Every structure is written in C-alpha cells, then in structure tokens.
Amino acid sequence: MSAAAVVAFLAAAVVLSAPRGAEAAVGVNWGTVSAHRMPAPVVVDLLRANRIGRVKLFDADPATLSALAGSGVQVMVGITNEMLAAIAASPPAADAWVAHNVSRYVVGRGGGADIRYIAVGNEPFLTSYQGQFQSYVLPATTNIQQSLLILQGIKLVVPCNADAYQSASVPSQGMFRPDLIQIVTQLTAFLSSTGAPFMVNIYPFLSLYQSSDFPQDYAFFDGSSHPVVDGLNVYYNAFDGNFDTLVSALSKIGYGQLPIAIGEVGWPTEGAPSANLTAARAFTQGLISHVSSNKGTPLRPGVPPIDVYLFSLLDEGQKSILPGNFERHWGLFSFDGQAKYPLNLGLGNPILKNAKDVPYLPPRWCVANPGQNLENVENHLKLACTMADCTTLYYGGSCNAIGEKGNISYAFNSYYQLQKQDAKSCDFDGLGMITYLDPSIGDCRFLVGIDDSRTSAIYSSSDCSGMRFRLWILAFLVIGCIHIGVYL
Ligand SMILES: *[C@@H]1O[C@H](CO)[C@@H](O)[C@H](O)[C@H]1NC(C)=O
Ligand SMILES: *[C@@H]1O[C@H](CO)[C@@H](O)[C@H](O)[C@H]1NC(C)=O
Numbered sequence: 001m002s003a004a005a006v007v008a009f010l011a012a013a014v015v016l017s018a019p020r021g022a023e024a025a026v027g028v029n030w031g032t033v034s035a036h037r038m039p040a041p042v043v044v045d046l047l048r049a050n051r052i053g054r055v056k057l058f059d060a061d062p063a064t065l066s067a068l069a070g071s072g073v074q075v076m077v078g079i080t081n082e083m084l085a086a087i088a089a090s091p092p093a094a095d096a097w098v099a100h101n102v103s104r105y106v107v108g109r110g111g112g113a114d115i116r117y118i119a120v121g122n123e124p125f126l127t128s129y130q131g132q133f134q135s136y137v138l139p140a141t142t143n144i145q146q147s148l149l150i151l152q153g154i155k156l157v158v159p160c161n162a163d164a165y166q167s168a169s170v171p172s173q174g175m176f177r178p179d180l181i182q183i184v185t186q187l188t189a190f191l192s193s194t195g196a197p198f199m200v201n202i203y204p205f206l207s208l209y210q211s212s213d214f215p216q217d218y219a220f221f222d223g224s225s226h227p228v229v230d231g232l233n234v235y236y237n238a239f240d241g242n243f244d245t246l247v248s249a250l251s252k253i254g255y256g257q258l259p260i261a262i263g264e265v266g267w268p269t270e271g272a273p274s275a276n277l278t279a280a281r282a283f284t285q286g287l288i289s290h291v292s293s294n295k296g297t298p299l300r301p302g303v304p305p306i307d308v309y310l311f312s313l314l315d316e317g318q319k320s321i322l323p324g325n326f327e328r329h330w331g332l333f334s335f336d337g338q339a340k341y342p343l344n345l346g347l348g349n350p351i352l353k354n355a356k357d358v359p360y361l362p363p364r365w366c367v368a369n370p371g372q373n374l375e376n377v378e379n380h381l382k383l384a385c386t387m388a389d390c391t392t393l394y395y396g397g398s399c400n401a402i403g404e405k406g407n408i409s410y411a412f413n414s415y416y417q418l419q420k421q422d423a424k425s426c427d428f429d430g431l432g433m434i435t436y437l438d439p440s441i442g443d444c445r446f447l448v449g450i451d452d453s454r455t456s457a458i459y460s461s462s463d464c465s466g467m468r469f470r471l472w473i474l475a476f477l478v479i480g481c482i483h484i485g486v487y488l
C-alpha cells in the first residue's frame with residue numbers, strides 16, 4: 001500500500017470503528033420559545049446532518065421526544081423550575097413525571113429516545129429568583145432518583161448559573177454563595193455518588209456586555225493582553241477562569257475532583273454592540289478548538305469538561321428581552337435552521353449544514369402601503385412589536401439601517417407572519433399591504449413564517465409549549481417557558 005492509501009485506509013477504519021452518534025463531547029441546547037417552530041422531525045434531521053450527538057432540552061415536549069426516538073441522539077430532558085415544588089413534595093408526582101416524560105419514550109418503538117440525563121430545574125439557584133426554588137432542588141432530585149430506579153443509567157444534573165459561586169477576584173478564591181453552601185454540598189455528594197457531573201452555564205459574552213472594564217480579548221480564546229494572574233497560574237480567557245473558579249469552589253466543599261459539564265455556553269449574533277457574526281464565530285470556534293484540544297485548565301490540566309452544550313441551536317424570537325435584545329439571537333442557526341456563520345463543530349463536517357424541507361408558509365409578506373400617509377402608525381407599531389419580534393431593528397441589529405418606512409414594514413411583516421399570514425393581520429387600518437415580492441434588504445431579512453399547523457395539534461394542554469400556542473399573547477409573561485438569566 002502506498003502511504004496515501006494507508007492514510008485513506010486508516011481514516012476509513014477510524015470512521016468505521018467510531019460508534020455512531022456516541023462520544024461527541026459537543027452538544028447543543030434546543031430551546032423552543034419561538035412563534036415559528038420547525039417541526040421536531042426537521043430539527044432532528046438538522047442535528048443528524050450536523051452529526052450533533054447530544055441535545056439538551058428545557059422541558060419534555062412530546063413532539064420533540066417522539067422525533068428524537070430512534071435518532072441515535074443522546075438526550076437531556078428538563079424539569080422546569082415551576083414543577084420543582086410539586087415533585088419535591090410528592091414521590092407520586094415524581095413517579096408521574098418520570099412515567100409521563102421519560103419512561104414512555106425510552107421504551108418506545110423503533111428504539112425509543114436515548115435519554116441520558118434529566119436536568120432538575122434550570123438555574124434554580126439564580127440570585128434573581130430570590131431563593132424561591134432553592135429548597136425544592138434536593139428533595140425533587142431525591143424523589144426523581146427514587147422514581148428512576150428501574151431506568152438504570154439515567155443521571156440527574158442541576159444546571160447552575162455561574163452566580164452560584166462567582167464574585168472571586170481570582171479563580172483560586174472561588175467559593176459557593178454562603179446561602180447555597182449547605183444545599184450545594186449535599187447536592188454535590190449526590191452527584192458524586194451517582195457519577196453525575198456538576199453542570200454550569202458559562203457566559204463570557206455577558207461579562208463583557210455587563211462590564212465596561214472587562215477586557216474584550218479575555219472573552220475570547222486567542223490570548224489576552226490582560227491575563228489574570230493567580231499565584232503560579234495564569235488565565236488567558238474568561239472560560240478557563242470561570243471554570244477554575246468552580247473547581248476551587250468544589251474543592252472547598254471536598255469535591256475538587258467532581259467532573260464538570262457545561263450546560264450552556266455561546267455568543268449571540270445581534271442585539272448588542274459585541275453581539276455580531278464575527279465575534280460569535282470567533283468565540284464559538286475558539287471554544288470548540290479549546291475544549292477539543294483536551295488541554296484543560298490550570299487546575300485541571302488535561303481534563304476538559306465532559307460535555308459542552310452550546311447555547312443555542314436555534315434563535316428563539318419569543319424569549320424575554322429583559323436581559324437585552326440579544327436574547328433572541330443566540331442560535332448557531334436562525335429560527336428556520338439556516339446557518340448564520342461558518343463553523344466546524346469538530347464532529348466531522350467542516351461547516352454547518354442547513355435544515356432541509358422546512359415547511360414555510362407561502363412566500364408573501366406584509367409591508368407599509370406606499371400610497372398611505374403613515375403618520376398614525378405608532379400604536380400599530382407598538383402592538384406589532386410587543387407581540388412579534390422586532391429586535392433586529394434596534395442598534396446592533398441586522399435591520400437597524402432600513403429607514404423609517406422599512407421599520408414600519410418590518411414590524412408589520414413580523415406581526416403578519418406571527419399571525420400565520422392571516423390577511424386581517426396585515427390591515428393596520430389600511431396602512432398595511434400584502435406583497436409577493438421579498439422586501440428583504442441586504443442583511444436584513446423579512447421572514448416568512450413556518451407552517452406548524454400539522455404539529456401544533458399534538459401538544460398536550462398541560463404542556464408549556466402547547467400553552468404557548470394558544471396563549472401566545474402572554475407568551476413573554478409565562479415565566480415557565482422563558483429562560484431569563486441574570487448572569488454575573
Ligand atoms: C411532563 O412534563 C411537562 C413539561 O415538559 C409537564 O407539563 C407535565 O406536567 C409533565 N407530566 C407529569 C405527569 O408531571
Ligand atoms: C463585533 O464584536 C466584537 C467583540 O466585541 C467587536 O470587537 C467588533 O468591533 C464587532 N464588530 C462589528 C462589525 O461591530
């Protein structure tokens with residue numbers, strides 16, 4: 001065999017012997033706070049086309065779990081914070097949750113869903129929740145663990161925001177918040193006994209966004225002119241600094257060796273000055289190279305996090321913008337599965353592949369009628385943009401420079417698409433007009449919604465997502481469906 005043939009043979013052997021869909025340390029968060037949801041099977045195909053082998057969900061949506069069955073994708077399902085009290089209070093409630101949201105998918109036909117983890121709450125210790133979920137976490141975890149006994153191998157984790165421990169000036173000073181020490185110590189003992197990792201969400205973007213003296217290059221992975229010197233250890237990026245702050249905090253409660261998984265990490269593409277495509281690409285690609293180099297951190301040399309779930313797979317246009325307009329723009333892909341920037345996930349494809357067979361509504365848009373005087377448009381705009389997503393119109397957004405009339409058209413169209421192109425929703429007292437010519441300008445895309453009429457029927461009434469379809473007017477107020485972060 002020639003050298004080239006040997007290389008080709010070895011490459012083929014590696015591909016053949018790699019277990020399908022397994023051992024990919026990089027996964028994604030799949031959130032669904034969107035008015036334009038692609039059908040779950042289309043999203044699962046998108047995951048598979050990109051060889052993404054792990055997905056983290058925020059709930060246990062039936063359509064999502066059914067679509068994941070037999071896909072080979074490893075799944076983390078989530079218990080929402082709002083359910084913790086009931087599950088903490090009652091072993092039968094925990095049994096019901098597991099039976100309804102885990103067991104029936106695991107043993108489904110065609111292989112079932114490969115559920116590996118259950119997230120008990122989502123950032124339940126967040127300071128801004130003022131302790132309202134704190135006391136439920138351990139009892140809920142214990143009850144769910146009891147309910148799971150027959151389902152060996154499914155592990156429980158509690159995704160934490162870094163505000164559970166942050167505020168240290170250098171990583172070695174890391175310690176958990178005093179009000180959490182006792183709970184986290186018990187939780188960590190539990191995680192350790194079950195072989196589960198400590199799961200933390202890390203957001204250098206938010207550090208940069210929230211603090212004007214945060215050195216920009218420290219948020220990325222290309223070295224920093226402002227490294228953090230901590231005794232003999234030097235930190236060149238915020239990710240490692242944050243990670244080792246957690247390692248220090250864990251050491252102080254006696255669990256310095258506990259594996260760590262990253263529940264969320266990412267960079268938004270618009271909605272703030274440092275949220276843009278270039279920065280998102282640099283951060284995400286840098287992160288992937290960094291964790292796949294297996295370098296680890298000064299306190300854990302050679303030991304990278306066991307899993308890293310990127311935040312996020314898709315843009316979610318109905319997320320609360322309380323933290324900032326960027327909240328709706330965390331996706332690697334737009335809401336309809338179109339890659340926003342070239343990215344090598346390290347999973348086999350050199351760049352991202354777009355979603356296929358997306359069931360769009362017909363190609364038509366609602367715009368401002370050029371023949372009308374638009375003086376009295378203010379209230380219409382307010383209504384449209386309260387309901388629909390207009391965040392791209394603002395500073396740092398892709399549609400910020402389309403002019404006043406463009407703004408009005410954009411808002412009208414967002415509302416019209418939200419209303420699934422109901423002709424009445426483009427009226428605006430005669431100021432709106434339906435067009436068949438795509439009004440998109442440059443980078444500013446006027447969206448066409450997704451036809452989800454075939455999938456929305458199967459959501460159950462008790463389910464957060466189903467509720468969102470009916471009560472979409474209130475969607476941004478339904479805390480249970482919203483991932484609000486006050487990140488430190
Ligand atoms: C299953 O999870 C959903 C949310 O994902 C929740 O609304 C529902 O109540 C859960 N079922 C049970 C029986 O707890
Ligand atoms: C994108 O964000 C980065 C990081 O904050 C910033 O340095 C850069 O100037 C931004 N680029 C544009 C075009 O705004």
Ligand SMILES: *[C@@H]1O[C@H](CO)[C@@H](O)[C@H](O)[C@H]1NC(C)=O
Pocket residue numbers: 393394395400402403404405407
């Ligand atoms: C369009 O709307 C955005 C957001 O309100 C605003 O920043 C921008 O100045 C508007 N453009 C014009 C020309 O009015």
